[in-house]
Amino acid sequence: MLKTKNTFQNSGNSLFDGPDLAKDGLEEELDSFTRSAVSKIRFNVIIKPAIISFIALIVSFFLDVSTVPFLGDVTFDLAKELFPTWEPPVNAFEPFSFWWLPIFAYALFLFISFLAYNKLKIEIIRTPASETIDRLIEASTSVIDSIATALPLIGAAVLLISITLGEEIFLGLSVPFEIKALIVLAVGKLYMPVLDQLGVEFQNVVNHVKDIRDKYFSRIQIENSRNIMKQLNKGGITGAGGEKISVEDMQRFKAVMDETSQLSSVILKNFSSAREMMEKISQLEQIGSDKIQQLNSLANSITQASSSLTDERTLTGLKHLEAIVVKR
Numbered sequence: 001m002l003k004t005k006n007t008f009q010n011s012g013n014s015l016f017d018g019p020d021l022a023k024d025g026l027e028e029e030l031d032s033f034t035r036s037a038v039s040k041i042r043f044n045v046i047i048k049p050a051i052i053s054f055i056a057l058i059v060s061f062f063l064d065v066s067t068v069p070f071l072g073d074v075t076f077d078l079a080k081e082l083f084p085t086w087e088p089p090v091n092a093f094e095p096f097s098f099w100w101l102p103i104f105a106y107a108l109f110l111f112i113s114f115l116a117y118n119k120l121k122i123e124i125i126r127t128p129a130s131e132t133i134d135r136l137i138e139a140s141t142s143v144i145d146s147i148a149t150a151l152p153l154i155g156a157a158v159l160l161i162s163i164t165l166g167e168e169i170f171l172g173l174s175v176p177f178e179i180k181a182l183i184v185l186a187v188g189k190l191y192m193p194v195l196d197q198l199g200v201e202f203q204n205v206v207n208h209v210k211d212i213r214d215k216y217f218s219r220i221q222i223e224n225s226r227n228i229m230k231q232l233n234k235g236g237i238t239g240a241g242g243e244k245i246s247v248e249d250m251q252r253f254k255a256v257m258d259e260t261s262q263l264s265s266v267i268l269k270n271f272s273s274a275r276e277m278m279e280k281i282s283q284l285e286q287i288g289s290d291k292i293q294q295l296n297s298l299a300n301s302i303t304q305a306s307s308s309l310t311d312e313r314t315l316t317g318l319k320h321l322e323a324i325v326v327k328r
Contacts, residue, residue, distance in 0.1 A: 026216055030209055034128050037205045038121050043114060045201055049193035056190050057106050060183040065176055066097040095172045098180040105151070105184040109144050109191050116140040116195065120202050128206045137199040141192060148188025155181035270301045 062074045116136055123132045155178035162174040277298050 026213070030128075030212060031125075033212070034205060034209055035125055037208070038124055038202070041121070041201050041205075043117050045197055046113060046194045049197045050191070053106070053109075053187050053190035053194070056183070056187045057102055060102040060180070060187070061099060063179060063183060064097070064099055065171075065179065066095040066099070068097070068099045095176045098176050101151075101177075101180040102183050102187055105147065106187060106191075108147065109188065109194075112140050112143055113194055113198065117198055120198065124202050124205060128209045130203060130206055133199050133202050133206065137195050141195050144188055144191060144195070148185045148191075151181035151184050152178065273301055274298055 061068055061071060062078065065075055066073075068074050116139075119136055120133065123136065155174070159170070159174040159178050162170040277294060
């Protein structure tokens with residue numbers, strides 16, 4: 001449980017200083033928790049999701065038209081088991097052996113996953129955010145998927161070329177390579193849950209950090225609200241000058257702040273329009289009639305903003321604000 005310090009003061013302008021002082025302590029606690037939680041995530045979490053792809057890798061040894069170490073001519077042996085009367089064809093050449101290609105690809109997939117794992121550990125400690133996890137997992141997934149997809153395409157191109165080069169190259173090189181390339185594609189697709197599992201493990205840490213922060217600020221807000229209500233029940237909040245601020249003053253202050261916010265939005269919009277217009281004018285050598293119309297529109301906007309400043313409701317609100325602050 002994170003320990004946070006919350007101190008509330010009942011005078012001056014330091015009513016909400018407590019949460020600000022405790023925020024640094026909260027960030028330190030969250031950083032410590034994140035480091036501890038991330039350090040507990042081991043790379044062996046990929047074992048379970050990697051089982052299916054590893055089984056596919058084992059099956060790949062039995063799908064080969066050439067000789068496999070320790071297993072021999074597995075395809076021919078399997079064919080004899082299924083069809084006892086079958087006789088293998090007599091070939092004058094030995095096909096190339098690509099039994100190592102799925103193993104090499106699988107090792108490469110593991111290496112890419114390990115790099116993603118290390119990168120996630122660093123980035124989550126630095127910035128515990130879901131966007132960081134998604135970005136790194138998507139990058140690793142894209143690399144693995146690209147490799148798994150590219151090999152069959154390359155094999156198909158070699159296969160088409162070898163058709164015109166004769167049976168020896170076609171059956172001895174292109175076919176064995178394409179078979180293993182298709183197996184690599186299958187293994188790559190089955191390997192995707194490994195990266196998903198890594199993302200889930202680190203996402204759990206990010207979610208927990210977010211929940212702690214949300215609960216903390218929610219509790220601070222509730223405590224501040226209770227503190228304000230207690231002070232209002234006692235007779236009002238103490239202002240900068242030592243006077244009591246009544247509930248009616250607070251309501252008028254809120255109304256003034258709302259009107260001021262709306263007025264600020266209008267002024268900001270008008271000045272933004274003026275700036276854009278001046279930038280366009282500075283890029284022109286001549287001002288046409290359409291530009292004159294735009295300038296007139298700009299002048300009308302400025303006039304509207306000026307009239308808003310002289311509005312009776314705005315002046316009244318500003319007077320209330322002055323009365324609250326100065327307490328004449």
